[in-house]
Amino acid sequence: MTVTVSATLAVNEALADKRRQGVRVLPLGFGEAGLPVHPVMRDRLTAGNGANAYGPVAGSAALREAAAGYWARRGLPTDPDTVIAGPGSKPLLYGLLLALGGDTAIAAPSWVSYAAQSRLVGSRPLLVPTATGEGGVPQPDLLHAAVTAAREAGRTVNAVIATLPDNPTGTVATRATVRRLAEVARELDLVVISDEIYRDLVHPEGPEAAPVEVHSPAEFAPERTVISTGLSKNLALGGWRIGVLRLPDSEIGRRLRGGLLGVASEIWSSPAAPIQEAAAHAFTEPAELVDHVDRSRRLHGIVARAVTDVFARAGAAVVPPRAAFYLYPDFEPLRERLTELHGVTTGPGLTGLLLDRFGMGVLPAVEFGEGPEALRMRVATSLLYGDTEERRYAALAATDPLALPWIRAYLDRLGEVLGALLAGPVGAPVLRTRVTVPTSVR
Numbered sequence: 053m054t055v056t057v058s059a060t061l062a063v064n065e066a067l068a069d070k071r072r073q074g075v076r077v078l079p080l081g082f083g084e085a086g087l088p089v090h091p092v093m094r095d096r097l098t099a100g101n102g103a104n105a106y107g108p109v110a111g112s113a114a115l116r117e118a119a120a121g122y123w124a125r126r127g128l129p130t131d132p133d134t135v136i137a138g139p140g141s142k143p144l145l146y147g148l149l150l151a152l153g154g155d156t157a158i159a160a161p162s163w164v165s166y167a168a169q170s171r172l173v174g175s176r177p178l179l180v181p182t183a184t185g186e187g188g189v190p191q192p193d194l195l196h197a198a199v200t201a202a203r204e205a206g207r208t209v210n211a212v213i214a215t216l217p218d219n220p221t222g223t224v225a226t227r228a229t230v231r232r233l234a235e236v237a238r239e240l241d242l243v244v245i246s247d248e249i250y251r252d253l254v255h256p257e258g259p260e261a262a263p264v265e266v267h268s269p270a271e272f273a274p275e276r277t278v279i280s281t282g283l284s285k286n287l288a289l290g291g292w293r294i295g296v297l298r299l300p301d302s303e304i305g306r307r308l309r310g311g312l313l314g315v316a317s318e319i320w321s322s323p324a325a326p327i328q329e330a331a332a333h334a335f336t337e338p339a340e341l342v343d344h345v346d347r348s349r350r351l352h353g354i355v356a357r358a359v360t361d362v363f364a365r366a367g368a369a370v371v372p373p374r375a376a377f378y379l380y381p382d383f384e385p386l387r388e389r390l391t392e393l394h395g396v397t398t399g400p401g402l403t404g405l406l407l408d409r410f411g412m413g414v415l416p417a418v419e420f421g422e423g424p425e426a427l428r429m430r431v432a433t434s435l436l437y438g439d440t441e442e443r444r445y446a447a448l449a450a451t452d453p454l455a456l457p458w459i460r461a462y463l464d465r466l467g468e469v470l471g472a473l474l475a476g477p478v479g480a481p482v483l484r485t486r487v488t489v490p491t492s493v494r
């Protein structure tokens with residue numbers, strides 16, 4: 053089984069080409085946190101650079117203890133022996149899918165890598181729609197029906213993946229939905245994989261909203277829930293490659309631990325030792341890092357809301373995001389106009405047009421497991437903070453980041469692009485192909 057290179061990377065490259073041609077681009081495709089490394093983390097990494105032993109496959113005792121403390125502070129007491137660290141949560145999820153075997157139910161839409169990884173391990177993803185405004189969690193009743201039907205058809209379905217908070221929609225499923233998901237998983241004897249990498253990036257209270265609470269399926273089905281997280285999003289350390297899994301303290305958990313450690317020992321041996329030392333410090337959540345994450349989520353919230361407003365003003369339907377740096381506007385209300393003006397009838401047609409004609413990079417819903425007819429797209433807002441470290445620091449420090457000239461200019465440009473898209477001119481219909489390529493990364 054082969055999978056091709058990430059759609060997010062492809063859109064990034066297409067934007068880089070445009071930039072080289074002198075086109076003004078709107079970088080809304082790539083899901084990187086877009087913020088600088090905190091000085092404390094730089095220092096810790098430097099201090100750890102003498103660590104050159106492989107160390108335990110599951111990760112160092114210090115890191116596992118720190119991660120256990122991180123979860124305990126979120127109401128999930130954790131035995132460090134149930135924690136496994138790896139070079140990013142993505143390889144850990146892959147190892148877990150290998151250890152689980154069988155097919156996995158995933159949300160539509162959901163992060164590009166779940167379906168790709170399922171295929172890589174030789175299984176078939178079972179796509180289950182989410183409810184609007186509750187991204188990341190397959191609708192529990194539909195999940196029940198889909199798994200039952202798949203099993204009747206002879207398939208083995210062993211797990212379901214939830215993303216809390218969600219990429220691509222930036223929304224957070226309610227407690228009731230998470231609870232119902234956990235109940236269905238128990239009824240059907242499914243392992244729940246709860247990807248909580250955006251958990252710390254819930255937007256603080258804005259003018260019109262109270263912050264949402266994130267509930268983990270581990271609160272309701274502790275015996276069967278695996279949680280994954282990492283430092284790629286809250287501390288913007290994606291390139292450091294470090295993630296952690298919390299396995300259930302149960303028979304299921306012990307079985308998965310054995311399988312996963314076997315995979316880990318044959319593929320990555322152990323996470324990079326200096327990174328583990330720095331990560332152990334981060335997971336103890338010292339005040340200066342908590343403050344850094346607080347500033348980051350405030351910035352994510354302000355910019356994501358401002359971008360949401362621009363899409364809403366243009367007439368797209370969009371659920372305001374409550375976490376992370378994504379939104380998922382739907383151009384369905386504008387379908388007739390898009391068809392009339394541009395001959396656009398599909399999501400890839402629309403995002404291809406935005407890229408070709410306006411230098412705007414976003415990803416169509418089809419990349420997240422939805423049908424090509426859906427006129428939804430994932431918009432990532434974090435690259436608007438600036439393309440130099442200095443600008444990103446300024447964005448983090450600003451009381452009103454929207455007043456920073458480069459962020460303002462991006463927002464104004466977005467308004468112009470959407471205005472121009474919907475105002476015509478009526479010309480020969482432009483037939484576009486997809487920006488191409490499936491799968492993976494952010």
Ligand SMILES: Cc1ncc(COP(=O)(O)O)c(C=O)c1O
Pocket residue numbers: 083139140141142143163215219247249281282283284290293294295493494
């Ligand atoms: C939902 C989700 N899970 C996991 C990851 C990857 O995380 P890591 O850098 O820990 O491999 C991403 C990155 O985009 C993500 O969006």
